[in-house]
Amino acid sequence: MESNLLKQFTYAERKVQLKKAMYSGFFFEAIFIEYAIMEDRTESVLRHEGSISLTNKQGFPLNLSQKIRKIRGCRSFAEERVRKHLTLELLDSLDEWRVKRNVLVHILMKNQADSAELQEIAESGKELVRLLENAVRQVNKYFDSRNQMRGE
Secondary structure, three states: OHHHHHHHHHHHHHHHHHHHHHHHOOHHHHHHHHHHHHHHHHHHHHHHHOOOOOEOOOOOEOOHHHHHHHHHHOHHHHOHHHHOOOOHHHHHHHHHHHHHHHHHHHHOOOOOOOHHHHHHHHHHHHHHHHHHHHHHHHHHHHHHHHHHHHOO
């Protein structure tokens, strides 16, 4: 229980930091926080599904790309009640945003980042975080009730 409260507190803290970063124009910081939230929310929905390993074959935690792939490919996520929230369009958007973020990270020291592009990535990430949080909240409720009925 204590770890859940700590996680909730940390999550709320990150949301405040994200809001401050966006307001202040600290778009690198915002993108960093958005990515962490996306990692956390995709892990949460996989954990609530109940049957999916959160590690790869080498025993390392899944990265965001691998989590998106598991959500896309697992039969539980293809159920109509799940897919109406975690749509393929949302998963595609998350993956496209992840690629933009990765490109930005890799060119960071080689080029000056275009500030308008940086702001666009941060703003679209913020919107994706909002959509993902809402979808995961609904899907987790569904998985929890389904697993409870099954006695898991």
